[in-house]
Amino acid sequence: MKNTLRQVFRSGKFVTGFVIFSAILLLAVIYPIISPGNPLQMIGLNSFIKPGTYVSVYDSLNTQRTYTFKLPGAAEKRIDSKLSNEDRLNIKDYLLRFGLPEEAVDIEQTHDLLALWWNNYDPELRLGSTIAENRYFARLDDKLAGIFESEDIEVGELDPDTGEYVRKKMVTETDYVNVSDVANVIRLPLGTDNFGRDTFRELVSAIGTSLQIGLIAGTVATLIGLLLGLLAGYLGGVADDIIMFFSNLFTVIPGFVLLILIAYSIDQSQRGVTTVAIVIGLTSWVWTTRSVRAQVISLRSRDHVNLSKLSGHSLPRLIITDILPYIASYVVMAFILQISSGILAEAGLSMLGLGPKTTDTATLGLMMDWAMRYTAHISGAWWAYYPVVLVIALVSFSLNLMNTGLDQIFNPQLRD
Amino acid sequence: MSNEKKELCLSGTGVTKVFGFGERKTVAVDHVDFSFYSGELISIVGESGSGKTTLVKMLLGLISVTEGDIFFMGQKRDIRSHRKKKEYWKGIQAIFQDPFSSYNIFKKIDAVLLDCIHMRGGRGLSKEKKIEMMTEACRFVNLKYEEMTNKYPFELSGGQMQRLMIARIFLLKPKILLADEPTSMIDACSRATILDMLMELRKETGMMIIFITHDIGLAYYVSDSVYIMERGKIVEFGSANEVILNPKAEYTKRLLTDVPKIHEPWEFSKRKRPMTQEERFSSPQPINIEV
Ligand SMILES: Nc1ncnc2c1ncn2[C@@H]1O[C@H](COP(=O)(O)OP(=O)(O)O)[C@@H](O)[C@H]1O
Ligand SMILES: [Mg+2]
Numbered sequence: 001m002k003n004t005l006r007q008v009f010r011s012g013k014f015v016t017g018f019v020i021f022s023a024i025l026l027l028a029v030i031y032p033i034i035s036p037g038n039p040l041q042m043i044g045l046n047s048f049i050k051p052g053t054y055v056s057v058y059d060s061l062n063t064q065r066t067y068t069f070k071l072p073g074a075a076e077k078r079i080d081s082k083l084s085n086e087d088r089l090n091i092k093d094y095l096l097r098f099g100l101p102e103e104a105v106d107i108e109q110t111h112d113l114l115a116l117w118w119n120n121y122d123p124e125l126r127l128g129s130t131i132a133e134n135r136y137f138a139r140l141d142d143k144l145a146g147i148f149e150s151e152d153i154e155v156g157e158l159d160p161d162t163g164e165y166v167r168k169k170m171v172t173e174t175d176y177v178n179v180s181d182v183a184n185v186i187r188l189p190l191g192t193d194n195f196g197r198d199t200f201r202e203l204v205s206a207i208g209t210s211l212q213i214g215l216i217a218g219t220v221a222t223l224i225g226l227l228l229g230l231l232a233g234y235l236g237g238v239a240d241d242i243i244m245f246f247s248n249l250f251t252v253i254p255g256f257v258l259l260i261l262i263a264y265s266i267d268q269s270q271r272g273v274t275t276v277a278i279v280i281g282l283t284s285w286v287w288t289t290r291s292v293r294a295q296v297i298s299l300r301s302r303d304h305v306n307l308s309k310l311s312g313h314s315l316p317r318l319i320i321t322d323i324l325p326y327i328a329s330y331v332v333m334a335f336i337l338q339i340s341s342g343i344l345a346e347a348g349l350s351m352l353g354l355g356p357k358t359t360d361t362a363t364l365g366l367m368m369d370w371a372m373r374y375t376a377h378i379s380g381a382w383w384a385y386y387p388v389v390l391v392i393a394l395v396s397f398s399l400n401l402m403n404t405g406l407d408q409i410f411n412p413q414l415r416d
Numbered sequence: 417m418s419n420e421k422k423e424l425c426l427s428g429t430g431v432t433k434v435f436g437f438g439e440r441k442t443v444a445v446d447h448v449d450f451s452f453y454s455g456e457l458i459s460i461v462g463e464s465g466s467g468k469t470t471l472v473k474m475l476l477g478l479i480s481v482t483e484g485d486i487f488f489m490g491q492k493r494d495i496r497s498h499r500k501k502k503e504y505w506k507g508i509q510a511i512f513q514d515p516f517s518s519y520n521i522f523k524k525i526d527a528v529l530l531d532c533i534h535m536r537g538g539r540g541l542s543k544e545k546k547i548e549m550m551t552e553a554c555r556f557v558n559l560k561y562e563e564m565t566n567k568y569p570f571e572l573s574g575g576q577m578q579r580l581m582i583a584r585i586f587l588l589k590p591k592i593l594l595a596d597e598p599t600s601m602i603d604a605c606s607r608a609t610i611l612d613m614l615m616e617l618r619k620e621t622g623m624m625i626i627f628i629t630h631d632i633g634l635a636y637y638v639s640d641s642v643y644i645m646e647r648g649k650i651v652e653f654g655s656a657n658e659v660i661l662n663p664k665a666e667y668t669k670r671l672l673t674d675v676p677k678i679h680e681p682w683e684f685s686k687r688k689r690p691m692t693q694e695e696r697f698s699s700p701q702p703i704n705i706e707v
Contacts, residue, residue, distance in 0.1 A: 311505075312502040
């Protein structure tokens with residue numbers, strides 16, 4: 001057995017798959033420990049907040065210390081953050097339509113460009129070709145107002161008694177606060193979803209749940225498949241006929257259709273994660289049954305089984321010591337594939353709206369479902385679905401890679 | 417040996433095995449009758465595919481008999497329950513053709529031998545006693561127990577594996593041993609040794625050996641009686657001398673002409689007239705060299 005393991009871990013494909021899978025698994029296990037809390041808490045009140053670090057404005061103003069920095073290019077950066085390259089091109093476009101010669105407009109020279117704009121922009125002229133364009137120019141003009149200003153900003157508080165603003169603080173251009181001094185900072189590596197939940201946390205918890213689903217579905221399918229395959233293959237006769245009848249039935253009706261029908265017929269309130277996982281397992285044992293049966297049929301007439309019989313071993317002992325070890329590698333491979341297909345089946349079901357009905361757990365499929373329902377793809381909120389797709393792909397890729405690696409070891413004739 | 421009082425040990429009437437049905441029907445063994453007596457060495461000779469292995473498996477009770485009856489110790493064989501089968505297998509054991517596929521590759525050699533001790537009711541023996549028995553069995557087949565213990569069968573050579581099979585029989589001491597071409601898959605050097613050991617074992621225990629082979633020359637040397645099998649049927653049987661020196665069936669004659677001219681290869685090729693059967697088998701040499 002030690003030899004086999006050593007051989008397995010010498011297979012490049014298996015190790016690659018194993019490393020990817022372990023990394024994903026570790027993330028799902030360790031992240032909730034180092035960062036506890038409800039992964040599905042709605043923290044943002046806007047939907048699809050983009051990824052990034054968010055600093056509380058309120059707390060920034062109220063930090064104990066401010067620091068003064070005179071950074072070169074600070075003013076330019078400030079201007080650039082308001083005036084994008086696209087804006088500059090649009091200004092040029094406007095100015096050209098207005099009738100200025102091409103060489104007079106240089107979008108690199110911010111001051112000159114804006115001077116030209118302020119001199120020549122007239123909302124009455126409506127030089128934009130569409131209403132939307134005209135509105136855009138008006139908005140741009142608003143935005144640009146005061147772009148060069150660098151006066152201090154006064155922070156005031158309304159005195160409820162007198163109804164007057166009382167100055168609390170002056171904020172100057174060169175004031176800085178240390179992020180660690182700001183009481184509330186939130187880092188959202190993958191932004192939020194439509195409900196304002198931290199997508200990264202949600203994704204990590206979804207990975208955990210989906211792996212559980214895969215594991216449960218895979219275990220159920222493999223156990224049923226193994227048991228029926230052993231019975232059909234070893235006993236033969238009527239037992240074989242009955243089992244093959246059902247497995248043919250299940251082959252004729254595609255598993256996924258059956259899955260949809262069963263999932264649909266289960267009452268919504270009962271469609272929890274475990275139920276869905278078991279249902280997936282119950283509809284995907286056919287393949288394992290068939291292959292185990294085929295293997296057992298070829299094994300049962302082998303001489304080592306005959307010798308074991310001649311040594312007086314009982315049927316259960318025969319199956320456990322003379323059949324199972326020979327098909328173990330095969331069953332492990334089937335199990336790995338079942339986990340992968342279980343995760344995919346859940347994703348498929350959930351996207352049809354037939355996944356686990358829950359608001360307190362996320363699964364990879366449910367995350368896809370939510371992203372689609374709330375049209376993340378139209379809002380440009382790539383962070384709500386691309387990472388999920390990537391994780392699904394990585395999980396099934398790594399599992400399939402492990403399977404292929406094992407296959408090459410245990411079926412050497414496939415080795416290239 | 418032939419004139420001693422013979423006890424009928426294993427016999428069959430109209431024993432038939434049909435595999436598959438319809439288009440793919442194969443009659444592997446076709447209505448064969450046989451009577452094997454205690455202590456005899458019987459050879460069953462036939463080309464590959466003539467149904468020898470199938471007959472062996474039926475005799476062992478490993479596969480069902482399609483038609484016909486098998487009698488064990490004068491009574492109709494009854495192996496319907498696991499307990500009865502186990503009892504039957506205490507009396508009848510086998511060595512299979514391919515030693516490489518005869519062992520469970522996940523089991524150590526010790527387990528194989530211990531199974532035999534347990535089968536003979538030795539489960540309660542002390543560990544020392546069991547090791548002593550295994551050592552003796554290994555010694556009988558020229559293997560060292562110390563070198564065998566904790567090893568897997570696949571670490572042995574084909575010849576060693578087949579010897580281990582004989583060690584198994586040594587421990588089990590069955591009444592009947594079915595040896596299904598035990599030397600056909602191993603290297604030439606080991607063959608003679610294996611045969612010697614079988615003969616030795618027979619001498620010690622007086623067991624009946626049913627020796628399966630495709631080599632009619634070998635059958636002549638070792639056996640008391642010979643059964644010739646052709647495509648599932650027994651075409652000729654009798655004492656070794658009768659059958660081989662005086663063959664009646666065409667098939668037996670053909671088998672005999674296929675025997676390599678082992679004893680007088682050079683002179684034979686210069687001869688004008690074909691050798692008679694007596695001449696072909698008149699070599700004084702024992703079996704050890706050319707099998
Ligand atoms: N399990 C089986 N199923 C179908 N046909 C079989 C089976 N076992 C043996 N046969 C057929 O029975 C015939 C006899 O085979 P076998 O007994 O192995 O011959 P031998 O041992 O003399 O070489 C062959 O034609 C073989 O193809
Ligand atoms: Mg054979």
